[in-house]
Amino acid sequence: MPETLIYRLNFKRVPIKRTKPEERIKDFKSPVILGYTKAEAMREASRCMGCGLCIQGCPARLDIPGYVQAIARGEFENSLRIILRDLPFPEICGNICTHRCEDNCVYSEPVAIRHLKRFVAEQFKDYAPVINHNKKESTGKKVAIIGSGPAGLTVAYYLSLYGVDCTVYEALPVPLGMLNVGIPKYRLAASVIEKEYNFVKNAGVKFLFNTKVGVDIPFKKIYDEFDAVFLGIGTMMGNMTGTPGSDGKYVYHALDFLRMANLGETIPMGKKVAIIGGGFTAMDSARTALRLGAEKVYVLYRRRAEDRPSYPSTNAEEEMEETVEEGVEFWWKITPIEYVKDSNGFIKGIRYWKNDMVPDPRGGRLKPVPIKDVEFFVEVDTIIEATGQVPNLSFIPSDILQNLKMKGNEIIVDEKGRTSIPKIFAGGDATNETKDFISAVADGNKAVKGILEFLRIDFSTMRKVECLKVSEEMKETFGKDVVCDEFLNVQ
Template sequence: MDTQQGNTTEGVNRMALSLSERWSGPAADTAGNLLATQAPAVCGLLCWRGAAGVPGLCWVQLGLAYLDFVQQESCGRCTPCRTGTHHMRDILARLRDGDVCPGDLDLLRTLAENVEESAWCGVANTIRDPMLGLLELGAEDFARHARGETCPPITTVAWMAAPCRSTCPAGIDCPTYLFQAGEYMPHLATATVRRDNPLPGIIGRTCPHPCETNCTLIQADVPIAINAVKRWAADHAEGLGRDVAPTGGWELTEADTADPARHAVNLTGRAPAAPPLTTPSAASTTAGSSTSAATARLRQRVAVIGAGPAGLSAAYYLARAGFAPVIYEDLPVPGGMLYVGIPEYRLPKAILRQEVALIEREGVEIRYETRVGRETDFAEVLDEYPAVFVGIGAHAGRGLGVPGEELRGSMDAIDFLRRVALGETVEVGERVLVVGGGNSAMDAARTCIRLGVRDVTVVYRRERGQMPANPWEIAEAEEEGVHFHFLAAPVRVEGTACVSQLVCQPMELGAPDDSGRLRPVPSACDPVALPADNVISAVGQRPDFTPFLGAPGLAFNRWDYLECNEHTLMTDRPGVFVGGDAVSGGGLVIEAIAAGKRAAVHIERFLSGQLVVEDTGYLLRRVATLLGARDSRHPLPPNTDWGRRSVSAIMPPAARAASFAEAEQTLTDQQAHTEAKRCLRCHRPLVVALGGR
């Protein structure tokens, strides 16, 4: 067996499968076909659904890696997980050493079945299928090991999936930080979140929390308030919204701030090289010429264009990895669309500034009012920096495309919200029509209410059920006095010197369009005129790519967004990476944050001289998704009380309409504790054996 290669890439299309059908997700044969597409990177795995592997894989080593991971992730509170998996590992360790005892494999099977039946959470109560798959597919390998033969070492990587975590665009470990919050450890919970999201307080206020839609408890209509608990933890850990300095795990010393390399972490998991020890005289005489490659990497500068969520995220993780990111920002304030696109009542500017200050303390430099394409050219940035991340936001609103929208009193929602956020005077009349059905439309309408507008109406071409805005935003807007006019599409804006009315064509719903929503088509009714002093267009937004037009190596796709590798975010020009709205148009804040970290990970690979291919951490997430991790909810037993979902307090509608103060409050300590304790910890361990890449 010495001649076998444990991570062979031969026979990848003949990957043996032993996948259980008792879990949601693709059927076993479909999953096998999907896994084959990941060859040669993936040559075997053990997961909650079972096992898969190519010929020549050392199943004993893979099984040991799986049980090591389970024990590493175990909280140790239940005996089956703490001791049962330990005995299982002992059996495989003896087998690896050729010291197998009669009945060991039968005992392994029995232990797997018993541990699953009695363990408390998904770390170990999913162990039966991977162990039974291991026994089925690894029989020949076990026999060879029992004869004293050995295998070359294999390389394995692990990731703890979960329905909620695998749904989160950033892959935040929701079950772990909920467990920590349930133990009244907000600093530790926030540290867990910040592994994948450096803006936990902001996300706790702005995220539509798709993770909650796949919570196991949604089957009982009481999903965990995952995002609200995240906000509670961040507010306590970072001192958000309080006149106190952040305390605990994220307070840095002056020395740390002066030298970010002191607390550098390696995004790709490699052990960082220690900077060389030099005397002052030696350092001064060399003038940097003899600086080691490791030191150069630790202080290497990287340009980040845009201080929005994507840029802040990229800069944070680059700084944590030891680089020196410099952010170029057009606005005089941080946050990009977070600052000028999300109103104060949803995201207080003080919260935003506090979290950005924490990022700056990591060693990130932000150059405000320095627009690439105005104060400096993109070509100059490319010449000055070895790597560049383009993370610009979608700051340009789309017009209605109808006659008359150039009249005074007609504006787009993005410009309107920006001017309000920056404290500029915005003239609005007594009657305002907001055209659109997304969150920007809700923000514009609710901002008008707070500015004292008497009559605010949202005009939307579909029905209420097809509005893309968050349902709670729609409901709260209605409570505050916003009216809605559905099934109406603008035809023209009318007026003499300024807007006087908006003419709309009544619509009806026809066949579904590409988005799955029913397509609005003109009805047989005559157009209607809606009186208005202002018409605010909230029908879409896009980035301004003017500074990047004609840059060598940058290409645009058919939707006129920047083209890049979907896994690494690198463009055709080596060293230039893009992400966030520059690629997607206008997505979720958490999606932009996720793109920023992904770019940082692969920028580190590029600057470290590695091949810029998808990092194994992201490969693992994709494999988990292919196996159905997002839908891997287990059926809930009937007639069980799963507790009531905690709801954050919110200001009364009349008080909200009269103030820009934050409308929704943070959970109380008792609420957060009770809510976090309801989590079932639906962990789904995944260990993958890597092949050639």
Template sequence: MKTGPKIPTVKGAETHPENPLGAVLVCGAGVAGIQSSIDLSSAGFRVYLIEGKPAIGGGMARLDKTFPTGDCATCILSPKLVECMRDPNIEVFTLSDVVKLEGEPGHFKATILQRPRYVDLEKCTACGDCSAVCPVEIPSAFDAQLGTRKAIDRVYAQAAPNAPLIQKRGRAACSSGCPIDTSVQAYVALIAAGRFEEAAEVIRRENPLPSICGRVCFHPCESRCNRGTLDEPINVRALKRFAVDQCPTLPRREEVSHTGKSVAIIGSGPAGLSAAHFLALAGHAVCVFESLPVLGGMLSVGIPDYRLPPEILERDVSGIRALGVDFRTGTAVGKDISAEEIQNGFDAVFIAVGAHASRKLGIPGEECRGVIHGIDFLRKHSLGLETGLGKRVAIVGGGNTAIDAARTALRLGASKVTILYRRSREEMPADPTEIAAALEEGVEFQYRCAPVRVLMEKGDMTGVECIRMRPGDPDESGRPYPVPVEGSEFTVGADTLIPAVSQSADLRLARQLGLETTRRSTIAADEVTLATSCPGVFAGGDVVLGPSSVIDAIAQGKRA
């Protein structure tokens, strides 16, 4: 932030450049700078005292005694500090540096760079309450880094100005790694101080689905945690879950003034719920249309109950409902209500339908009885429908959907569950903790293999013919591309095959609205505004990103 001091001009100075301005810029507010400023003020000059530190006084303020008299440094310095600060002819600029000096003797113009104190000096009463409740301690420069002080505090007891400042140490790596900019370091510090309610409040400030993220977020913040360079990252996800579970009651929010604008959100997954939350807080009337009989989208029908219990999902949804958001389940836009009616009935439309269409393997026999794709399998199970699951289950894929399908199959009574993955375990995109849990529960893994055809008899599946794979040249992701090993075919006995290789978005609604799409079968939307090719229509989440994570979808909804 650049600020220039209010340089007074002597009457006639503009017409007579030879007339001096009568103002002096003093750089450095140590003992010499303070005394010079007082003397210049007494001589009738307007004084601008510039100090790079947050308080004036220089090094003498840190001394216990002065040499050689042994007098108390503070006793000598304090009266000068008071006199300097109270002098109406001296204007003090702390946390400031001179970055540019122009002109000539008698007519200089200085440009001052002043860093923020993050405390309003006009409102601060120096009561110290802020320091008392601050949970963050940092090394104290006044004590030569031998002691600590609160992140918001006075530099020392007799500092002038006698007001605190917040010493920020840059953006925390964990917060920078969070797609929704949650203040991770803030709520971790509050939890460490035992202030769980305040920690939960900080979490909910930026995250509309905190209970959900405390269980299923893939925690990119932990991969950026500086503690990981020493031993292992802080378990941020578990801390978030703990704080929110300790304080499940949602705080009362202040009434917001309505803007008179209305927004339709199509899809109630993480992107849709996030957008509904922040749009409602902004005062807009929000209506969410969901084709499924339940809210949550993939949160409800794509993540098993053992990972995300329905009551936890409802806890976060109820907080959004309390903001006045209107939810309409069992309403498919384009079928139960026309896309044109939605477009004409609202000021804006946000499409967040997710990516619920399973990608096929493209192998012979994939259409026979006994083959059910991962997303379809999880959806049927979540909705209480018959899945047709057999006793011997083979699952193709290495992502979280594959792991979820495997562990769910075991819970439904499968006697043997085998995951077939074409790369190594280290290359599996699934959460490592989920992989470990699947192994503990008895799921078998076959690495570096891929199915080539489904074996069947009289239309019913009897097994899967697979082939071994070896690492080839790197692909677009930088990983070695799997290459089949000739003559390495083998058979896996199974009566159910669950392909879980990826998902894609259903673009029927996009076509009805005439929206541009991409080669990746997603809706084309601006990276910053999420605006589509149709004015007033926005899109976000998996329908734009492709299959991604819960936290990335929440970030898209928040941005919208």
């Protein structure tokens, strides 16, 4: 082993500070994680050996060793520039990314990539002066983006740098989709969303809020008037289980519950809350219920702890740890039979069975099968179903929709974000299986390439900038496809 490597090996992660659970559950403003200081960040970043295995875990193939090692050298501007080549939301990512990159790290205590990204983003109030955009003149081409989630805004941001006129149609009054109305503010502060929304907007992107395509403007008008259309519509329609008693008072789908909480609306609810589900939407619903004053919160999931969505991963472990330390109770292998109501329609509790996990004859995961001999009951007055969501495509007229190829509930796209219909591109939760923020960004980057090619915008003639040496090596090793080198002044 080379001497330098032995010298740099450092197995111990610099600990990150967290607020005390009993303090943070008092409101939505107290962040769970407090960021690194400059000294801590540089110390943590210096653990990175530059092997690049992390890049394979990142759907957007960010140049992680490039920006982490720049932090270790104290070159924060350079680090930010490297991140912004493929990701216009460094601080959002630094707060909520599922950080699968860290699962690939060779250390058993992985380099804290997500916290480091947050640190570097926090050093700058505005990124624009740092990156010195070399924005191209208008091409005269117009692209409509339906949905202002991370997929849509990645497309809007990078296309606008290429001189494309981008208009974002958004049904909600606020930008950034599920990041704003799904993820609670204790994990992602409103100020962070505002900062990075402004960054995209200031690149010249136009926004039309409270504009639901299919209601406030027909899809056909957009399709006819724009040179290309990107669908970044996410999965905004919640699946309800249909359990008897679901029509009782204080029964919600998690998407509605979280949206109301995030928009500051009053939510009629009781003090004993059951969440049905086991993914990050379930955890966020449980923790939101606590912050809204619930005294007892149970998460009821039909499988075992190790079968919950996105497990095993450091993200799933951290999320569970934080939720448990806040006082939420998890009950595994549960099948609700009925949401029991009183004579006024208020929920009194849940009748349920416990499940056995049995091999599925079709293969795959063990299947939960209720043991119906014994019934149980838990007293609750509020039920939140975090049982999945699907895209709502009803805004697309049937003559167009019939040609849109789907796989189950997902729109099929190719490696350039093209759907089966010419001119229509798509990405994000409506198209991918991973359904997380960084996958939506990765999809957006792919669609940028597809749309530029479709619009015949020649980007080969544009100024190429020299990347850090390490980045070039990474690109060679992993076939990394950088979309926006041309525009960012990376030294």
